[in-house]
Amino acid sequence: MNFMHAVKRGVFALLIALLPAVAMASGAQLEEKVVVYSTHGESMLELVADEFEAATGVKVEFINLKGELADRVRAEKANPQSDVMYGAPSSVYQELKAEDLFDRFTPAWADNINPLFKDKEGYWYGTIQTPVLMFYNTEMMSKADAPKDWWDLADPRYKGLIVSRNALSSSARATYSALLQQFDKKGDLDDGWKFLKGMDANVKRYYGSGSLQYQAVGRKEAAVSFAVLNSVIDNKIKNKMPLEIIDAKSGSPVITDGIAVIKGAKHPNAARAFVEFTGGAKVQALLANKFNRMPTLPEALAAAPKWMSEISFRVMDVDWGALAAKQSQWMQYWDSEIKDSAKDKK
Template identity: 30%
Template structure:
């Protein structure tokens, strides 16, 4: 009897040890909850097919107007991402990101141009991350250090109402606006300097008058030109759509962004004429980057990988008449966009010089010139 009892106890002990070992092995294999490894790292030997967990992302951008933000939210949702877009002018967003850098709120920022990203990089606001599609972007457009990467090319254009002017009677350059009496009081001056487009209009003029001995790197002649630009134009009104004023004839001349042209033309039933200055037009690139210090790094990387892909950028280009920086996506751009860009010459701009001085230029204009 004693032998049978000992044998039974030994059998029970073996079964308990075996069960415990099996449970430990199971925990080791499933402890990661199926989360995918961050981009650029190995996922190991976990064969789990459970999708990666995508936490909600806060996305800062200056490129969410005219339905673009809503489109991205819906497309992202279909791809498994939950994003909240916070939109503002490029300069305002840049200042906000710098102010928040010790306790970041945003996870991703997109839409800003080289000038603004250079300021963010200098302030250690961006995290280095090179997505897999970076190699498909037109050469020279990405940050060579890997902090931001190109999405969309944008041209800052001088447009005119074709019912007011013809190609022959329209200005040939921004400088014509304030030098020719025929245009004085008929153009919108770039007064909203918290926004990106007005800043680029100003930069496109000021950089023609670089002078290392001048005030903020600009000659006295250059500042006189800017004074005339504001003295002879009509101030922009916060919240008003310039294209509506162009179409109505209220201010038939002013700055347009290439990516919004087709939508504005359809909305207001007026096809703006476009000026092609001999010196060229400011050509900027919207980029995407990850905010340094985000607590959702893996999700942010997956989102940037998805957003900048040729598939998504090609769809965006077709939907919003944009010109992608991604050469594979550019094949899907609308014919009218390809035609427009074939007629435009990029203005040569010293982006480092502009980035270094733009805030001070804007402050001087607001405090001394627009008063």
């Protein structure tokens, strides 16, 4: 470790150690606990909770709500039961910001994040950038036969060869909506629904669990799927699965997983401290190395696994702000009219 790196680590450790003292000096004493609603997995949340409690003495109570997170926050607007929303795509944050569900807060690292990864008014911030890519089992399919773009997923030659997450998954929800937007931007939304209907006819099964989705591909029940890049890398490296990602011609959606302080939080000081801590470079780098989560802070990316800087893929042009106003309605329609519609006719 070089001298400057050691100094930086020492300064950061000192700042974290001083968090409670700084809060008290400003008259904002930290509460004894903070309640966090999240879409992230429990092992990752446990690590963040342990690190935050060690640094501040504040106990973290977290609940993993997956795709139900936004509805839970909405339902509790009059009497919030959580202090922090952690996880879910930026389109959801934009949607909930418009419903006046967040409090504005500016952490110390806010200026270091690309404007693409944060709310310009300071209501939410991106802590993880999450590309969603198609992939295939190389023992079932050659590169030549694999899809080249998302629109290939509706081609009848892939019938029964695709498995997918359902719209309870926040990443799948964002992906289906991003694909629809490519048609909507051209005034061809009906063609977008036709595409998703064609894709549905090829999907063998939808899963509410990512582990079941990968098990199906690993057991060769289906050859093609799509998921967040970090989970594909995890299963390829750690679980030795024969997976290959697809660099779609139209690009792949890159979701920004965010964090925000809930308006009316019962533990507001602890909530702000949690956002400050969790979005900082130390925790972003920790999650990058432990869970393959790609940081939004350049400083954390520099300390992340090498593949995060080296991997190359095209990025889909998605207007996440415009998407926020339409996503809920679109996904309700997808769930009621598109999902398994081909199977219903059998």
